[in-house]
Amino acid sequence: MLFSLEPKATRRELYDRDRELNELSGSVDRGDRIVVVYGIRRVGKTSLVRAFLSEARHPYVLVDVRQVYFTEGSVSANVLVRYVLDGFREFMGRRDRLWASLRDVLRGIDWVRVSPGGVEVRLSRRSRVDLTELFRAIDEWCEHNSTRFVIVLDEAQYMRFSNIRYDGVLAWAYDNLGRVTFIVTGSEVGVLRDFLRLRIPRRHSSVGTLRRFTWIDSIRMPA
Numbered sequence: 036m037l038f039s040l041e042p043k044a045t046r047r048e049l050y051d052r053d054r055e056l057n058e059l060s061g062s063v064d065r066g067d068r069i070v071v072v073y074g075i076r077r078v079g080k081t082s083l084v085r086a087f088l089s090e091a092r093h094p095y096v097l098v099d100v101r102q103v104y105f106t107e108g109s110v111s112a113n114v115l116v117r118y119v120l121d122g123f124r125e126f127m128g129r130r131d132r133l134w135a136s137l138r139d140v141l142r143g144i145d146w147v148r149v150s151p152g153g154v155e156v157r158l159s160r161r162s163r164v165d166l167t168e169l170f171r172a173i174d175e176w177c178e179h180n181s182t183r184f185v186i187v188l189d190e191a192q193y194m195r196f197s198n199i200r201y202d203g204v205l206a207w208a209y210d211n212l213g214r215v216t217f218i219v220t221g222s223e224v225g226v227l228r229d230f231l232r233l234r235i236p237r238r239h240s241s242v243g244t245l246r247r248f249t250w251i252d253s254i255r256m257p258a
């Protein structure tokens with residue numbers, strides 16, 4: 036086999052994606068709120084984003100929306116909340132102080148129970164998990180800690196399989212959250228474009244399409 040099938044995870048492993056990596060980190064550092072990475076299947080979207088995350092100073096969560104859809108059957112808000120909180124906890128694992136400060140912010144949200152052992156999302160039938168509240172809490176936390184939070188929605192077009200209007204949630208986040216960057220990738224370009232119908236204004240956002248490699252590149256590419 037010529038190539039490993041797994042997405043790559045560092046800049047060093049990536050063949051000829053320095054420019055794209057720099058653009059991606061430039062967009063996030065500039066404070067873009069939504070960054071869209073289009074690209075056909077297997078072109079290297081996940082690898083690019085992972086390599087970026089490995090270098091970024093920001094706390095982040097990567098949600099593989101396609102995997103969520105195929106394992107859960109739909110992309111419910113409860114599941115997304117879990118992913119975001121788990122990712123946060125994982126990132127904060129080694130930084131107890133930061134985690135404690137997030138817990139303080141989350142205390143205000145009644146569907147999240149904060150205990151010494153960590154954070155638990157209470158999913159009673161009646162209490163609807165409100166993603167926007169969670170995102171707002173994260174934004175507030177970032178404000179206090181002078182940082183940005185990056186939420187990657189990999190293969191985001193699967194978010195249309197939900198009873199939640201995520202396009203509306205993203206539009207709301209764009210309008211209201213200054214400290215959160217959503218990196219949205221998608222291989223079904225037309226579908227994602229339709230899904231993101233939200234008029235992503237040019238300000239505070241960027242959109243790129245990953246170019247394909249030629250066969251010469253494939254020969255030169257390390258395994």
Ligand SMILES: Nc1ncnc2c1ncn2[C@@H]1O[C@H](COP(=O)(O)OP(=O)(O)OP(=O)(O)O)[C@@H](O)[C@H]1O
Pocket residue numbers: 038039040041042043048049050051052074075076077078079080081082083222256257
């Ligand atoms: N720049 C690169 N250099 C070397 N290998 C790469 C590069 N980009 C991607 N690959 C390899 O190509 C394959 C596909 O990459 P990746 O999974 O990141 O693509 P993708 O666009 O996210 O695919 P999918 O549409 O299936 O989600 C993987 O085996 C990965 O290791």
Ligand SMILES: [Mg+2]
Pocket residue numbers: 080081082189
């Ligand atoms: Mg991928």
